[in-house]
Amino acid sequence: MRNKELTYKQIIETAYVMFSEKGFDQTSLSSIASEIGISKPAIYYYFKSKDELIKSLFEIIAKEIQSITFMDLETITPANFKQNLYLLGENTIKHQEKDHHFNHLFNQYMLLSTRDKDYSERLVKIQQHFLNTFHDMLTHGVKIKAIKDENILIKSQLLALVFDNITNFILTDMTLDFIKIWREAVDSVLNGIVNDEQ
Amino acid sequence: MRNKELTYKQIIETAYVMFSEKGFDQTSLSSIASEIGISKPAIYYYFKSKDELIKSLFEIIAKEIQSITFMDLETITPANFKQNLYLLGENTIKHQEKDHHFNHLFNQYMLLSTRDKDYSERLVKIQQHFLNTFHDMLTHGVKIKAIKDENILIKSQLLALVFDNITNFILTDMTLDFIKIWREAVDSVLNGIVNDEQ
DNA sequence: GTCTATACAGCGATAGAC
DNA sequence: GTCTATCGCTGTATAGAC
Structure with a gap:
C-alpha cells in the first residue's frame, strides 16, 4: 500500500523530468509508471488523461515564472538601481544553469500553443507579465529619479528580450559569458539616462 | 503515372507545412500522403524513414539560415554602417512575419537536439555562424573606422541575442513594434562608439 | 515507380478484481 | 488505491502485385 500524496508527487516529478528530456509525445504513461514502479492505470487514478497531466505541469511552470521574475520595487534606490538590474539577470542565469528541465518544458508549451488556444492565451499573458x-x-527607476524618462517602453522591451533569450541560449551547448552579456545589455540600455553616475 | 521530381517536391513542401503546424509526432506519414493524394508507401520510395524526411527538412532550414544572415561586407561604408544594421533586422522581421513555418520548425529541431547529438552539433554550428x-x-565596422573598438565581442553577442529572440517573439501573438525594438538595440549598443555621427 | 495489403509494435484509456 | 487484462486505434515499415 502506497501513500497517496507521495504517489501524486512522484508522478508530477517524474513526468517533469521525462517530458523535459524526451518530449510529451515520446514519453508514454507506461514509461512514467514503470520509472516510478507503479502501473499505468494507477496514473489514471490521479489524472483523468495524459493531457491533464501535461496541463498540471504547466500550472507549476507558470507559477515558477511568477516567482523568478518577482522584483520588490520597495527596496530599489537610485544607488542600487543598476546593481539590482544586474542581479535580476545573474540570479536567473545561475538558476537556469542548474535546472535545464524548466526551459525545455517551457519551449514545448510554446510549440503546443500554436495548435492549442488555451495554452496560447496563457503564454501571451506570461510574456506580458514578463515585459511588465x-x-x-x-x-520605478524614473519615479525615484534613478534614470531619465527616455524611451522607457522600448528599452524595457529590449531588456526583456535579451533576458528571455539568454535562458534559451543556455539550453544549447554554447559557452558564452552570459553574465557579461547581460551586464553589457543593462549598460547599453541605461547608457545616457542614468542619473548620479560617478 | 506521376512525375518523380514533382512528387518529391510535394512531399517536402507538404511535410514542411504540416510538421510546422502540428509537430513531428502529431503528423503521420499517412496524413502527409493523403494531403498530397498519394499512398503512404509511396513516401517510403523517396525517404527510407520518417526520420530521414525530418532530416532532409533540416538541411533546407539550415541553408535558409545561411542566406538570411548573409551580409556583403564589401558594400559597408562608415556612412551606411548603422543603416545596414537596421536593415539586417528589418528585412528579417518582415520575412518572418510572412512565413511562420520556418521558426516553428526550427524550434522543434532545438527540442530534438536535446536528445539527438547530430542535431545538437549542427545547431551549435548554426548558432555560432549566427554570432560570427x-x-x-x-x-568590419572597426576596420573601416565606422565605430570604435570597444567591447566588440560582447556587443555583437548581445545584438545576436536580441535579433534571434525577436524572431521567437513574432511567433507568439505579442504585437510589439519589433522594428522599433531592433533600432533601439542597435542605437543602445552603438551609443558612444559610433564615429562621425552628426 | 507506385500501388494494395498486411505485419507488428505501442499508445491512451477502460473494466473489473482485489 | 493499485493491480491485471484487454480493447480499439494508429503508427512505422515491409512484401509483393502491377
Whole structure:
C-alpha cells in the first residue's frame, strides 16, 4: 500500500523530468509508471488523461515564472538601481544553469500553443507579465529619479528580450559569458539616462 | 503515372507545412500522403524513414539560415554602417512575419537536439555562424573606422541575442513594434562608439 | 515507380478484481 | 488505491502485385 500524496508527487516529478528530456509525445504513461514502479492505470487514478497531466505541469511552470521574475520595487534606490538590474539577470542565469528541465518544458508549451488556444492565451499573458516586470522596474527607476524618462517602453522591451533569450541560449551547448552579456545589455540600455553616475 | 521530381517536391513542401503546424509526432506519414493524394508507401520510395524526411527538412532550414544572415561586407561604408544594421533586422522581421513555418520548425529541431547529438552539433554550428555574422559586421565596422573598438565581442553577442529572440517573439501573438525594438538595440549598443555621427 | 495489403509494435484509456 | 487484462486505434515499415 502506497501513500497517496507521495504517489501524486512522484508522478508530477517524474513526468517533469521525462517530458523535459524526451518530449510529451515520446514519453508514454507506461514509461512514467514503470520509472516510478507503479502501473499505468494507477496514473489514471490521479489524472483523468495524459493531457491533464501535461496541463498540471504547466500550472507549476507558470507559477515558477511568477516567482523568478518577482522584483520588490520597495527596496530599489537610485544607488542600487543598476546593481539590482544586474542581479535580476545573474540570479536567473545561475538558476537556469542548474535546472535545464524548466526551459525545455517551457519551449514545448510554446510549440503546443500554436495548435492549442488555451495554452496560447496563457503564454501571451506570461510574456506580458514578463515585459511588465521590466517596464515596472524602469518606470520605478524614473519615479525615484534613478534614470531619465527616455524611451522607457522600448528599452524595457529590449531588456526583456535579451533576458528571455539568454535562458534559451543556455539550453544549447554554447559557452558564452552570459553574465557579461547581460551586464553589457543593462549598460547599453541605461547608457545616457542614468542619473548620479560617478 | 506521376512525375518523380514533382512528387518529391510535394512531399517536402507538404511535410514542411504540416510538421510546422502540428509537430513531428502529431503528423503521420499517412496524413502527409493523403494531403498530397498519394499512398503512404509511396513516401517510403523517396525517404527510407520518417526520420530521414525530418532530416532532409533540416538541411533546407539550415541553408535558409545561411542566406538570411548573409551580409556583403564589401558594400559597408562608415556612412551606411548603422543603416545596414537596421536593415539586417528589418528585412528579417518582415520575412518572418510572412512565413511562420520556418521558426516553428526550427524550434522543434532545438527540442530534438536535446536528445539527438547530430542535431545538437549542427545547431551549435548554426548558432555560432549566427554570432560570427554580427561579430564580423562589428569588426568590419572597426576596420573601416565606422565605430570604435570597444567591447566588440560582447556587443555583437548581445545584438545576436536580441535579433534571434525577436524572431521567437513574432511567433507568439505579442504585437510589439519589433522594428522599433531592433533600432533601439542597435542605437543602445552603438551609443558612444559610433564615429562621425552628426 | 507506385500501388494494395498486411505485419507488428505501442499508445491512451477502460473494466473489473482485489 | 493499485493491480491485471484487454480493447480499439494508429503508427512505422515491409512484401509483393502491377
